[in-house]
Amino acid sequence: MLEARSLRKRFKDVEAVRDIDITVAPGERVGLLGPNGAGKTTTLLMLLGAITPDHGEITIGGHALPRHRSRAMEVVGFAAGYLPLPDRLKVSEALGVFAGWYGVRDHRSAVRQALERFEITHLADRLCSELSSGQRTLVGIVKATLHDPALLVLDEPTASLDPDVALRVRSGLLTFCATSGAALLVTSHDMREVEMLTERVIFVARGEVVANDTPAAVAALYGHVDLEQVFLSLAAEHGRDER
Amino acid sequence: MSCHRIRTVIRRHAYVLWRAPHRWFDIAFWPLMDVILFGSLGTFIAQQSNESETAVPYLLAGIMLFHVLFQSQIAVATGFMEETWSRNLLNVLTTPVTEVEYVAGTAIFGLAKVLLALTTLSLTAFGFFRFDLGAVGWSLIPIALILTIVGWGVGIANIGIVLRFGQGAEILIWGSNFILMAFSGVFNPVEALPGVLQPIARVLPSTHAFSALRDVLAGQPLDGGSIAAGLAGALVFLVGGTAFSVAMLRTFRHRGYVTRFS
Numbered sequence: 001m002l003e004a005r006s007l008r009k010r011f012k013d014v015e016a017v018r019d020i021d022i023t024v025a026p027g028e029r030v031g032l033l034g035p036n037g038a039g040k041t042t043t044l045l046m047l048l049g050a051i052t053p054d055h056g057e058i059t060i061g062g063h064a065l066p067r068h069r070s071r072a073m074e075v076v077g078f079a080a081g082y083l084p085l086p087d088r089l090k091v092s093e094a095l096g097v098f099a100g101w102y103g104v105r106d107h108r109s110a111v112r113q114a115l116e117r118f119e120i121t122h123l124a125d126r127l128c129s130e131l132s133s134g135q136r137t138l139v140g141i142v143k144a145t146l147h148d149p150a151l152l153v154l155d156e157p158t159a160s161l162d163p164d165v166a167l168r169v170r171s172g173l174l175t176f177c178a179t180s181g182a183a184l185l186v187t188s189h190d191m192r193e194v195e196m197l198t199e200r201v202i203f204v205a206r207g208e209v210v211a212n213d214t215p216a217a218v219a220a221l222y223g224h225v226d227l228e229q230v231f232l233s234l235a236a237e238h239g240r241d242e243r
Numbered sequence: 244m245s246c247h248r249i250r251t252v253i254r255r256h257a258y259v260l261w262r263a264p265h266r267w268f269d270i271a272f273w274p275l276m277d278v279i280l281f282g283s284l285g286t287f288i289a290q291q292s293n294e295s296e297t298a299v300p301y302l303l304a305g306i307m308l309f310h311v312l313f314q315s316q317i318a319v320a321t322g323f324m325e326e327t328w329s330r331n332l333l334n335v336l337t338t339p340v341t342e343v344e345y346v347a348g349t350a351i352f353g354l355a356k357v358l359l360a361l362t363t364l365s366l367t368a369f370g371f372f373r374f375d376l377g378a379v380g381w382s383l384i385p386i387a388l389i390l391t392i393v394g395w396g397v398g399i400a401n402i403g404i405v406l407r408f409g410q411g412a413e414i415l416i417w418g419s420n421f422i423l424m425a426f427s428g429v430f431n432p433v434e435a436l437p438g439v440l441q442p443i444a445r446v447l448p449s450t451h452a453f454s455a456l457r458d459v460l461a462g463q464p465l466d467g468g469s470i471a472a473g474l475a476g477a478l479v480f481l482v483g484g485t486a487f488s489v490a491m492l493r494t495f496r497h498r499g500y501v502t503r504f505s
Binding site for chain 2: 009011041042045048049050051052066070071073074076078080082083084085086087088089093096097098100101102103105127143153
């Protein structure tokens, strides 16, 4: 579904991504993890075509970036917890616009179904600018699933959600992936969420992949019982390097 | 290229226009103020001398046609800026909509804004000063076409500047209109400009359009040479503005500037 080889990216003096390979098989759920500044967001933005890598190749659904970016994005749904939605538009209108850009012909029906999937049909007539941060995040995730993408890319999807809403989102995402067969690539700082959502995790530190296996295998590799401990030890090591 | 996605861009900006009362200033209030300002100025000049009775049509026709350029330019540029103001740029960049489709949608939507602004201008100019732009006849079409294409070219170039230099550069979106207004001879022949500035005016395609407009207002036939030069120059503006923006978008993606807007 997604294949990225030898990705490198440097911003002036900072080598944000050194040499990263990422593959996501059809239907596979993968977590991209790492401390702040590890290169996760830069990697995601390169995978989405928003940043051009200095080196490397990216193919999504058989479409190579950047040449076939538009075709590749037809099979990708993207949401980030930190991204707002177009203000001045109602939720149903904003989602209808994104559905249109994703090529959905019957955007009203697609929007209704996607809102029902995450149980937020009551937000349809609200202005995007009036939503709480949690509601905005939920609508962002609905936006990413409008066109039944083969690959969901989510950057910190539940960062601003209450625990009960976050749980509902995770369940909704798992159901969506199970029923549609979509693959998932997700970044998160919530290791319990990662263990619930993903089958495989890719740990990134200092712009490099340092581990790539099932959550349990990665924890065992570092001699810990769970991913939380792995994350803390990598973050501490990364912080030492930064100092 | 997908017509469906272009139509969706148009729908997106129609929602914004509908929901944002301040956007109606561009197509209703400012045109009204311009008609009052330039119509009154022309009336005053005409009262000073019988030989100046053409001042009202010259000034009103000039400002009305300038709105064609102005509305075309800001529809394209602010259409893009709408995504930066609402921090929606990354959302747009991660959809299949292409740069060409997005700009085409804003340009087409801009034509609707031109028509709305011209309606305001025509009604108020006739209501207050009994000036009918329609009396110029079919000659208006090639003149308006030149100004529309110039507006698109400048608007696209302005997008490139914002992509490269960030939101602080958006002042140019408004500033470029004043520059074009001063140098295009909207109300006066190029010869009325200071001599050192005249060469700049002569290379602007909009100058040829306004020159042709004044000829027609003076009862002369439409100057084919001015129209041809204006159209050729307008296409150069469009191609040049597009090439510049494409290069700036490449830099934008290479340097990761998308994080500035998200």
